[in-house]
Amino acid sequence: xxxxxxxxxxxxxxxxxxxxxxxxxxxxxxxxxxxxxxxxxxxxxxxxxxxxxxxxxxxxxxxxxxxxxxxxxxxxxxxxxxxxxxxxxxxxxxxxxxxxxxxxxxxxxxxxxxxxxxxxxxxxxxxxxxxxxxxxxxxxxxxx
Amino acid sequence: xxxxxxxxxxxxxxxxxxxxxxxxxxxxxxxxxxxxxxxxxxxxxxxxxxxxxxxxxxxxxxxxxxxxxxxxxxxxxxxxxxxxxxxxxxxxxxxxxxxxxxxxxxxxxxxxxxxxxxxxxxxxxxxxxxxxxxxxxxxxxxxx
Numbered sequence: 310x311x312x313x314x315x316x317x318x319x320x321x322x323x324x325x326x327x328x329x330x331x332x333x334x335x336x337x338x339x340x341x342x343x344x345x346x347x348x349x350x351x352x353x354x355x356x357x358x359x360x361x362x363x364x365x366x367x368x369x370x371x372x373x374x375x376x377x378x379x380x381x382x383x384x385x386x387x388x389x390x391x392x393x394x395x396x397x398x399x400x401x402x403x404x405x406x407x408x409x410x411x412x413x414x415x416x417x418x419x420x421x422x423x424x425x426x427x428x429x430x431x432x433x434x435x436x437x438x439x440x441x442x443x444x445x446x447x448x449x450x451x452x453x
Numbered sequence: 454x455x456x457x458x459x460x461x462x463x464x465x466x467x468x469x470x471x472x473x474x475x476x477x478x479x480x481x482x483x484x485x486x487x488x489x490x491x492x493x494x495x496x497x498x499x500x501x502x503x504x505x506x507x508x509x510x511x512x513x514x515x516x517x518x519x520x521x522x523x524x525x526x527x528x529x530x531x532x533x534x535x536x537x538x539x540x541x542x543x544x545x546x547x548x549x550x551x552x553x554x555x556x557x558x559x560x561x562x563x564x565x566x567x568x569x570x571x572x573x574x575x576x577x578x579x580x581x582x583x584x585x586x587x588x589x590x591x592x593x594x595x596x597x
Contacts, residue, residue: 329583330584348492350503352503357500357503359496359501362552375584376587377584377586399587402584406581408580409573411580415577418587419587421589427553432553433550433551433559438548441473441519441520441546442547443520443522443546443563445543445545445565
């Protein structure tokens with residue numbers, strides 16, 4: 310019976326719970342800051358908009374990996390903050406990746422409504438700067 | 454003559470230098486960490502891939518705003534690091550935005566070659582995790 314269940318893949322609730330990565334094994338290779346936090350970039354899975362950045366401690370990471378919802382650690386309020394619980398602007402987890410040196414997470418989500426507490430779709434919509442633009446010289450691209 | 458030049462827009466080098474945002478005015482509203490750094494998410498401008506995250510101090514931000522190339526502060530080497538100077542994997546600046554609470558930058562770039570020092574296109578390609586997936590209930594989306 311156990312062997313059958315193990316190879317079955319899907320479970321009764323329809324989630325992929327039998328296949329998920331064990332968060333504890335990942336925690337060993339996350340390089341948290343001295344404050345015990347890791348930055349998490351949140352990206353809309355289909356449009357690929359960068360929605361916001363938040364911070365997670367080990368427990369927020371565990372919850373995000375296991376609940377299908379993104380949980381942050383709020384540095385200002387010093388409490389867990391499951392995105393959307395008060396605003397309704399839920400972030401449903403679509404994917405998680407850890408970067409090459411283990412100090413940044415990329416979480417792809419399906420964002421309901423506005424990601425930003427100001428009501429804009431992303432947290433980067435309101436303060437757009439005008440840098441000096443760089444242009445790729447044709448010769449440089451061709452040399453690679 | 455000055456008035457004519459000021460309304461002209463383009464300059465002899467073909468950059469948009471006459472229209473760029475003054476970095477000093479932006480520095481006043483960036484909330485740097487205690488270490489004097491701000492995280493910068495780097496995104497490919499057209500495919501919208503999240504390529505990497507790096508850190509900037511005030512001077513790295515000034516250079517990124519004015520040079521058309523992305524410069525970071527390397528926390529491990531404790532030096533400025535203009536992306537591509539040694540690897541050839543240049544990041545040409547396409548846009549910069551500051552987030553709603555002033556503590557994260559989003560820099561869109563044209564990335565030449567691999568963004569990651571390991572040789573992969575992005576820093577998030579190698580350690581892809583399998584979280585429990587969240588699904589948007591139809592009723593929740595309709596309620597908003």
